[in-house]
Amino acid sequence: MTNLTPKRLLISRLELLLGLLALASVAALFVPADWLTRDYNLPITALKADIYSDQAIGGQSNVEWINEEARAWQCTLKPGFADPFCSFLIHLVGKEGKGLDLSKYTNMTVHIKYTGPPKGLRIYLRNRSPNYYVLGNLNSTKYNTVELTNAELNKITRFKLADFGVADWWLASHSVPVEFSQPEFNDVVLFEIQTGTSLKDGTYNIELTEVSWSGPIVSQEVLYRAIVILWAAVVFSLLIYRQVRLNIQLKQKAQQQEELININKLLNLQTQKFEELAKTDMLTGVANRLGVREYLFEGLNNWRNNQSPFSLILIDIDHFKLFNDTHGHDVGDKVLKGAAEIFRNSVRNTDLVARWGGEEFIVICPNTDTHQATTVAENLRTRLASAEIFNGLKVTASFGVASMNTPSLEHLFKQADEALYSAKEAGRNKVVVSSTLANLPSL
Template identity: 35%
Template sequence: MTGLNKGLRFIVLFLVCFTIATYGWFILGGAKKEYIVAPTNSTYKIIDDSGQNGASTTKLNIHKRNILLECNLVNKAKWPFCEIAIALTDSIDNGIDLSSYHSVGLDIDYTSPLKGERVRVYLRNFDPIYANVNDPLSLKFNAIEYSPGTDQGLQIFPLRSFQVLSWWIAENNIPVNKANRQFDNISIIEIATGSYVKEAYYAIKLNRLVFYGDWITESALVKLLLLLWVTTAVVVIFVERFLLNKKIKTSEAHSQHLRDANRLLYNKSLKFEYLACTDPLTRIRNRHTVTEWLEEIIIQTRANNIPFSMIFIDLDYFKSVNDTYGHNFGDEVLIKFTTTVETLIRRSDVFVRWGGEEFVIFCPETNMKNTVEIAERIRETIMMKKWEFDKDFHLTCSLGIAELVDETSEDLIKRADLALLKAKKMGRNRTEISWEHHLK
C-alpha cells in the first residue's frame, strides 16, 4: 500500500499543478484567438445605389493600413447609399465559421455631413435552408448600427448585440427557428452608410476589423478539468481494485501454498510418527512405543484392581531358518507369523515386536486362565500352519506368561521373559507360566 499511496500522491500533485497551470493559462489569455480581416485574406469591392438607377459616385482605395471608401451621394435613387463589401471567401455558400467568436472589433472613421451619424455593419450568413447562391440578398443580415465618429479607435461589440433585420425576415418568409442571428457560415461583411442620408460627401475608412474568441470557453475548460479529475479518480480506483484483487489472489495462492505445504508436512509427520511407532517389517508396534502406555495401563490396572497379563513369544530355532533359507525367507516368515497372530488376538490386546524373533502381547483386563487360552491358541495355530510359500516348512514357538501383581512393569516383563526361557529349556513349542509372586 505504501507504493500505491506514493503513486496516488504523485497523481494528485500532478492534477493540482496541471489544473492551476491550465486555468492560469486561460486567465492570462492563452485560450484567446483572433481572426483579422485584411486584404491578404479577403476581397474588397464597392456596392452602391447604381443598381437602383442612382447617380451617386464612389471610389475605393485599398492601402496596407486601411481601406477608404469615398462617396458623393446623389438623391436620385429611392435609397441612396454606398458600402464596402468584404468577401471572406471565393464562394458565398462556403464562408467562415465565426460561431466560436464572441466579439468583433471595429475601427472605423466615418465622415458625413451630420455629427454622430451611424454606419451599418452586416455580417452576411449563408444557409441553404433560406439562401440562394444566385441571390446575394438571400444571405441573412446580422446587423448593428453605431456611430463610429473619427479617430475613436477600436470599438468592440459582442456578437450577441447583432440583430437580424426584420424586413429581410418578412421578405424571405424565414421560419422562426432560423430568424435568430447566425454566424456559422459568414461569407460577406458589409459596412454601409447610414439609413438616412442626404446629398453630400461621405467617407468610410476601415482601419481595423477583427473577431475575438476563445479556443475553449471557461465553462468548457472547467468541465474538461472536472472530467479529467473524475476520469483519473475512476482509473485510480480501477487500478487500485485491480492491484488489490491481484494482491488478494497472490495472498490466497500463497496461503493455499502454505496450507498445502503444512498439510504435506502434517502427512509426512504422521507418516514419520507412524514409522517411528511401527516396526517397518511387520507393521505392528515396536517396543519403544509402548513404554509410556504400559506405565499408564499398569497404574490404572492396580488402582482399579483389575487383571492384566502378558505373553512373551519367541520363534523356535529362527536363526537356523535364516541360515537355511536366507534372510528374505525369514522376513517373510515374520510377516506371515504377525498376520496370523493378529487374527487370533482381541482388539483390546496390544501386539508388539520386541526385537528379532521375539514378540509380546499385552492383555488388559485378562487373568491368567484366559491368557493361557490365548497363548495355547497361538502356539497350536503356528504349529499346525501350512506356509503357502513352502509347504514343507514348519514353525513352532515358545511362550512365557505372567500376570501383574504388586510389581513394576519391568518386573512383570522380566517374569514373563523367565517363563519363556523355561519353555525353551523344557524343549520349546510349549507355554510356561510365571507363578512367582502370583496370587492364587
C-alpha cells in the same frame, strides 16, 4: 523477506499524479482568459473588394475609390431614393468554396476612419445556409448587422458578436421561419460596411484599416465541464483500480496461505505458533526445517512472479549408519556437525544450508538455475570428500539437484529426491541432476 518497494512506489506515483492533476485543475480555473484565446486578422488588402451604391436599384448616390489598395472610398448620397446608401464589400469565399466560420469567435474588432455627418455606419456579416440561401442570389444571404455610432469610429473599436442582430427588412422580405431568425456566423461569405440609417445628403469618406475576430479556444463552460468529467473519470478509475487491486491482493493472500499450508505439510511442521519454535538445528547449528520455510515461500513466489530460477540440493551422508554402528553415536554426531560446518562455509551468501533430518541436509539456492546449482553441489561434494572430519575419518555424501519448472514445491522435492536416490544407486559420492530437468532449457 518479501520486498514491498514496487507496491510503495506505485502508490507514490499515483499520489503524485493526483497532486499534479489537482494543481492543473486549480491553475485552469485561474488561467488568464487571453492565454486561451484564438485570433483571426482579416487580410483586407489581399481579398477581393467592391463598392456600390443605390444606383444599382434606381437611386442617385455615387461611390468611388479614393485609394482602392488602402480600402478607402468616397460616398456621395443624393436624394431620389427612400434610403440612399453606399456599400463596401469584401468577398470571403475561399478556394474551397467556403466562407469564414466565425462561430468559434466571440468578439470583433474594427478600425474605420470616417468623415461625414454624425450618423455612423452599419456593418453586415452576411452568412450563407441551405436553410435560406438561394444559389446565385447573394441577397438571400442572412444580413447579420450591427450599427456603429460616430463615437465608435476613427478608433479601434471592439464589440461582441452577440451584439449582432438580423436585419428586419431581410427577415420580412424572405419570410424566414423563427427557427432561422437568429444571427449565424458559421459560413460568412461577405463582410460589408454600409452607410447608416437616415443619413443626410452629402459626401462621406470612409477607410477600413483593420478587421479581426477573437474568442476562447475553450469556453469557460466547456473548461469547467471538462474538469468535472476528468475528475469523475479519475475517481471512477481509482475506485475500479482499488477494487481490482483488492481482488488481486485477496487472491494472492489466499494463494499464499495455501502455499504456506502446503509448505508446512511438506516440512512436516505442526500447527504450533512458529515464533515459539527454534529455526536452528541444535546439533549442527544450521537451519532446520522451520528455518527453510520462508526461503521456500519466497523462492516459489519469485519463480512465479518474476521468473527467477530456483533450485535446491538434497544431500545424504554416505554410510552414516555404519559410522554410528562402528564408532558410536558421539562420532556420528561429530560427522554431522563437521559436514554441516563444511557445507555452511562452502555455499554462497545467498544460499541456505539446513538439516533436513537424520543424516540428510538441504541447500536452498535462490536465483540459481540447474547448471549453477550443479556447480554448487559439486563444490560441496569435493570439499567434504577431501576433509578430515574426525581423527582422519573420511566422509562422503550423495547429492540430488533439482530446479523448479512447475509451481509445486512438492514436485521440486520429488525431483531432488529421485536425483539423490540415483546418486546412491550409482555408487554414492556423486552429484546427480534431476532427469526431468536435464533435457529442459535453462531458465
